[in-house]
Amino acid sequence: MTPPTCRVCGTPLRTFLDLGDHPPSSAFPTPAEALAGAGDTVRYRLAAGACERCALVQLTGDVPHEHRPYAGYPYHSSGSSVMREHFRRTARRLLRTELHGKGDAFAVEIGCTDGVVLRTVAEAGVRHLAFEPSGYSGYHGARVHRAFLTADSAREAVAAEGRARVVYAANTVCDIADLPGLFAGLDELLAADGVFVFEDPYFGEIVRRTAFDQFYDEHRYYFTATSVRALAERFGFRLVGVERLPVHGGQLRYTLARAGRRTPAPAVAGILAEEEAGGLTDPAALAAFAGRVDRVRSDLVALLEGLRAADRTVAGYAATAKSCTVTTYCGLGPSLVPYICDSTPAKHGRLTPGARIPVRPPAAFAAPYPDYALLFAWNHADEIMAKERAFRDGGGRWILYVPEVHVV
Structure with a gap:
């Protein structure tokens, strides 16, 4: 093979x-x-x-192209109040640092889902366009081109709009199979002094937290500053900025510019040195990570089997993409997790992939409350636990498995 x-x-x-x-x-x-x-x-x-x-x-x-979720994609950026505010802050920052005072500026987003970033950009009077191939239609007024960003689609946009001062992407670059094609599109689309800003889950945080559920089909890549620097330089760009973000379990935001156009910020050298010193992708470090993942599986299954033997009720909370990784890898099914509550209407009445666990609407969580709730959306734990305070007040306990299996 x-x-x-x-x-x-x-x-x-x-x-x-x-x-x-x-x-x-x-x-x-x-x-x-x-x-x-x-x-x-x-x-x-x-x-x-x-x-x-x-x-x-x-x-x-990889999942064959025809089975990937480009049509009717179920994730919406505005589904979380924390993420809505994160994207609004991001848009305001891009407006302040890269768009305002730049004449007839033009901003582009790759993979806008329901348009939270571009709505803020539009409200500021800045021309904008999204490259969004999914069939979702609730973009809140954002202008959308339903295509992937390629050299050809970029040339079409430039002919109509001119070159972009900013191209932004969140949780999108990690899923683009053809990265050389993406950079060919960026080369066509970006102004000479424009920037490409993107944020994705940081592999360093995945290792630190043993967050193995960040691995699933919609995330092909798990970036580090070291790998992004190499990627950028391969296609005539340079890593000039990097910022740690607390969202989605720990991300990095990368800023790329054309080679020779901007001086890298001090933070770039700092995190590159940190990654080298820590041996983030050394074989020994990766083997240790895999060992911790295996322990999480053993501990989670043992806990759930013990609760079932003690006649304790358990429900899952949030039928996320990450939940598919956990239920499949750990062999969880309805006998251990009878149902999962989720806020996405399109999932209600359906079954989770592979495990075939029924997905119920949020109201089912309190009808009645289970004794324990397995929280798959651990990256939104503070927001969810605050919303579901009545569950804790009534004696309910949360089960988490990042960075290790524990009950709170």
Whole structure:
């Protein structure tokens, strides 16, 4: 069997984590589809490797293109009040630092979902456009081009709008299979002194927190400052800014400019030195991470089996993409987690991918409350626990598995 190679530079990958065969994380079948043996039958190998040359961490397998969730994508940025405010702050910052005072500025977002960032940009009177291939239509007034950013689609945009001062993406670059194609589009689209700003889950935080559920089909890449620097330089760009973000369990925001146009901020050298000193993608560090992941699985299954033996009721909370990784890798099903409550109406009455756990609306959580709730959206724990205070006040306990299995 041919060993996997880096999607960007073609160098062999060192596989360090193998979570087994998984369904697409957004394939929620109806009960009828499940009964007929359909709905989530596609499987791919969820394994990750690190490139020996550029240090880019990436999935070694993939879901076929036709089974990926570009149409009717169920995640909406505005679903969390914390994320709504995060994106509004981000938009205001880009307006202040890169767009205001720059004449007839033009801003672009890649993968806008429901348009939280661009709505703020539009309200400030700045021209904007999103490259958003999904079929979702609730963009809150943002102008959307339903296409991937490529050299061809970028040339179309430039012909109509001119070059962009800013191209922004959040939780999107990590899922773009053709990174060389993306950078070809950026080369066409960005103004000479423009910037590409993107934020994605930080592999350093994934390792530190043992957050193995960040691995799923919609995240092909797990960036570090080291790998982003190598990626940028390969395509004529330079990493000039980096910022730690607390959202989604720990992210980095990267700022890229054309080579020679901007001087890197001091934070760039600082985090590069930190990653080198810590040996983030060294084989020993990655093996230790995989060992901790295995312990989490053993501990979580043991806890849930013990609660079932003691006749304690358990419910899942938030049918996220991450929950698909956890339930599949840990072998959880309705016998251990009878149902999962989720706020996304499109998931209600359906079953989770692979595990076939029923998804119920939020009202089901209190009808009646379970004894324990397994929180899959741990990255929103503070917001969720504050909203569900009555659950704790009534004696309910939360089960979390990051960075290790524990009950609060």
